[in-house]
Amino acid sequence: xxxxxxxLPTLSVQEGDNSIINCAYSNSASDYFIWYKQESGKGxxxxxxxxxxxxxxxxxxxxVLLNKTVKHLSLQIxxxxxxxxxxxxxxxKRGSARQLTFGSGTQLTVLP
Amino acid sequence: xxxxxxxxxxxxxVTGKKLTVTCSQNMNHEYMSWYRQDPGLGLRQIYYSMxxxxxxxxxxxxxxxVSRKEKRNFPLILESPSPNQTSLYFCASRDRDSMNTEAFxxxxxxLTVV
Numbered sequence: 001x002x003x004x005x006x007x008l009p010t011l012s013v014q015e016g017d018n019s020i021i022n023c024a025y026s027n028s029a030s031d032y033f034i035w036y037k038q039e040s041g042k043g044x045x046x047x048x049x050x051x052x053x054x055x056x057x058x059x060x061x062x063x064v065l066l067n068k069t070v071k072h073l074s075l076q077i078x079x080x081x082x083x084x085x086x087x088x089x090x091x092x093k094r095g096s097a098r099q100l101t102f103g104s105g106t107q108l109t110v111l112p
Numbered sequence: 113x114x115x116x117x118x119x120x121x122x123x124x125x126v127t128g129k130k131l132t133v134t135c136s137q138n139m140n141h142e143y144m145s146w147y148r149q150d151p152g153l154g155l156r157q158i159y160y161s162m163x164x165x166x167x168x169x170x171x172x173x174x175x176x177x178v179s180r181k182e183k184r185n186f187p188l189i190l191e192s193p194s195p196n197q198t199s200l201y202f203c204a205s206r207d208r209d210s211m212n213t214e215a216f217x218x219x220x221x222x223l224t225v226v
Contacts, residue, residue: 046216099145
């Protein structure tokens with residue numbers, strides 16, 4: 001069935017290293033993607049988004065890459081910091097659908 | 113400050129006792145929705161509302177009701193809560209003018225039904 005999923009449920013990185021969190025989607029009609037960060041005890045917070053007519057978008061220390069050929073989305077965090085420790089979700093909007101569909105999340109742990 | 117406010121943050125209740133979780137947003141957003149978050153399942157949409165008096169079912173609506181009498185408020189109602197509704201609930205809002213926009217989330221309501 002259709003799904004938005006993540007390759008790994010957990011990811012540990014050393015402080016200062018770059019992090020890459022991956023997400024696969026199965027619906028070719030998806031035209032908008034968002035990455036959210038959820039810290040413990042808080043609601044999801046928007047990080048960055050990308051539309052399907054783009055391959056790459058950069059924010060502050062974050063980059064999202066979209067590969068429509070293999071239906072793959074990734075979030076890259078440069079110089080990972082302890083404050084980046086959180087669960088990261090990708091979400092997609094499928095064409096004319098009004099809903100956002102979320103993946104199950106990846107727990108990022110930054111090691112000192 | 114733009115925000116989505118949920119109340120209560122924590123709630124423990126007994127099976128069958130009706131409860132309401134309130135949600136309010138101050139961004140004049142037309143689109144509001146409720147999600148539940150369970151381990152390993154991510155965020156699943158319960159109900160959403162495109163505007164005042166317009167509501168529709170999401171992916172997991174069973175056992176829930178909502179109402180949208182005012183633009184800023186979107187309460188979630190559990191008429192007869194059951195233990196399988198123990199979960200973490202999030203309200204979210206989006207600007208409908210551009211549906212390709214991020215959702216703003218509340219801080220969450222942790223509900224336990226015993």
